[in-house]
Amino acid sequence: MNSIYQYFRAIWYGFSSLWKGMMLTGHYLVHPKKILTEQYPENRDTLYIPERFQGEVVLPHDENNEHLCTGCTICEMNCPNGSIKIITRQVETPEGKKKKELDEWVYHLGLCTFCGQCIDACPQDAIKMSNAFEHSVYDRKLLTKVLNQPGSKLKSAKK
């Protein structure tokens, strides 16, 4: 008798548990307001990207086309996968001293893992991460960028 009871109990338990699951999916079916999908290319304007999001490394320039990078190459040394190459040049200051200056800040976006160690290490806070994330291009050559703008120079003595 007990086994017969168990048999029907199992059937009852099976049906009730299945019905519970169906109620849950049914609940979401009739509550379209709970839909979470974000339709990406259409919602570009309203897309929320936190300000700390690490998209790519940028070298900010001010209105006089000046940046803060002294070309010390600490970021290059701190980069774990060689995505930064700092090319410097020797220039002569008006006083006649020889000085090292940033020539090209080469950034290989294709190699970068966005770990943020270059930003963390930069003593001048010259570089930072931008929020851009749409990096896809048709030619991988385009992923190698020179971050300092042509004709830019080091910001004259900070006060």
Add this chain to the structure above:
Amino acid sequence: MQLSISLLEITRAIDSWLNSAFHPHVAYGIELVLAGVAVILLVVAMAILMVYAERKLAGFMQMRLGPMRVGKWGSMQAVADVMKLLLKECLVPTNSDKLMFRVAPFVVTIVSFMTLVPIAFAKGIQLWDINIGVFYITAVSSLSVIGILMAGWSSNNKYSLLGAMRSGAQIVSYELSGGLALIVVVMMSGTLSISGIVQAQADGWWVIKGHIPVIIAFVTFIITSTAELNRAPFDLAEAESELTAGYHTEYSGMQFAMFFLSEYTNMFVLSMVAATVFLGGWMPFHLAGLDGLNHFMDYIPGIVWFFGKTFFILFLIVWFRWTFPRLRIDQLLKLEWKYLLPVSIINVLFAAFIALMGWYL
């Protein structure tokens, strides 16, 4: 033997015009072709609609939107998918049994279209009112397992073979209780013909007036038809996470589309059978004794009733699929042989008693 595409004046008109313009045999042949084309078009249209509806329903159940890109609200997505499948190359594996490999999708598709023959879509709209309609459907639908086994064997792929073997075991066992569930209604109606069964429900659908046995039979039939369709939670034959795609792993392009189409056709046929046998087919909602209600319900045309019921059952099957995890092969067979079959057998005895005593409404 007479084609009973009658009732509607249009079909009558076409029939008489064809008979006047051509030799009767030629006219008959043309009618056959026309009927076949009509059914295929209906099924393909329904399949496209159903694929779209299923993806939308699944999306809403999972807090997604489903397809949204092609057309307004993604309504052209299924059409685009069909176009893609039509244009794709049909690959045949090098060491496969090429003849069987190519024939298998046709077997499956033809079988699933054959089962459509005795379905009554509305009063009088029926391809062939064969007097053993229910028996015909159960007999023919079990042939589809041959196509699946052919596909699994000829692919020369171990995953396909395992999937096909699972499918064979599954369909063969689930036919038993599916048949027994139909027998309950056949006994109560006293006929095997589809139109007869629908007529017997003129004063109330079997699921309402047939008491507990018919309700049990209805639930059993829904479970077994889900299993015969190889759909989740019984989709062991294709079990994505175990066998990648089961018996149609090696198929691509139109050959794959034919398997897909036949799966959906089978889905329609079994839903239509369930709607016809248990929910009264095209018969409007009638209750004995309530003439006002019955008269009111008659204003809704039969074809609306029929497809409404069909889509209700299709919705149930879709709902199952997007809720439940998959069973294991031994549990699948245990469910059939230890639960469904004994319950069905006892249910048939019980139903026979009720039918003999005439206790139903």
Add this chain to the structure above:
Amino acid sequence: METKDIKHDEFVINVGPQHPSTHGVLRLELWLDGEDIIDSKPHLGYIHRGIEKMSEALGYKQFIYLTSRMDYLSAHISNQACSLAIEKGLQIEAPARAQVIRVLMAELTRLASHQLWWGALGLDLGAVSPFFYAFREREMILEIFEETCGSRLTMNYITPGGVVNDLHPDFVKKVKKLIEQLKGNLHEYYQLLTGNVILQARTRGVGKLTAEDAVSLGCTGPVARASGVKCDVRKLHPYDGYDKVEFEEVLNDKGDNFARYWLRIEEMKQSIYIIEQLIDNIPEGSYREKLKGVVKLPAGEYYQRVETARGELGVYIVSDGKKEPYRVRFRTPNFSNLNALRPMLKGAKIGDMVSMMATLDLIIPDIDR
């Protein structure tokens, strides 16, 4: 392992390296007799990247970012392990605020990881919907990470001496909202899968692992705890102030698939409990002790063990006083947990293989490193 002769009725199938249920590139060779599995043999190395060797060429602060790529679902905890090992070498301790932030992040990571596991388990067993329900809360956690750390999966946020950034101003508010929503939604987990008769049938009594086997195979984490082995590093060797928070080491002695399933669900509740205790008590103060530009560890050996979402991760650093480590070795939990698969699989069905792999919660890049 020796190669076997194939008998008449047996056949071999390769599950993977591209297979939907291996969650990556694990390759399992299965000897089958019909549906029954006779024997199995895992093949590793499809995603071996040589992280240990690469670490020898990088500085102490630099190689940590590589460990995020081992167990990518426990990225914070892997980073934490390395940071702790290096801090041991430098004989410093992270500030109190940093320690609490680390614990919070580690527990959020554990929650996110277990949620992904729950969704993937449903997917493996053939139910697609759980995946999306699990991702709803996981998405909230990832957004919290994104706001504070700047990225979602491989954060590189925990660093020797503390954490890289201070918490985002919205952090506390968002975590509280998450906890509230998660508590309200945990019953859905029961409704959809835990109580489901099919899941119960698929998991109960399947894939039994005895406590002896678990110990001798080196299993750790939820896999071993489900067999009744006490092995929570957070309890046994507390680090980063885990001894100051109250939580329970969940144990189960059944050792089957369902025990592992149940244990992870309970662990999620414990993680919520830990976060609740800490979220209002984050001490003020410095979040980071600034280290020198180039860190040099004194010559010697340093070992640190932590509890990731999948078990015990050990980081072993040998230093010869240079600016790069002489040798780095990771004892990863998934490699040992994978060993449990072979004894479990004997005599099981193909369907069981999927559920066992799902409840072992294997992360393949963590096995190969």
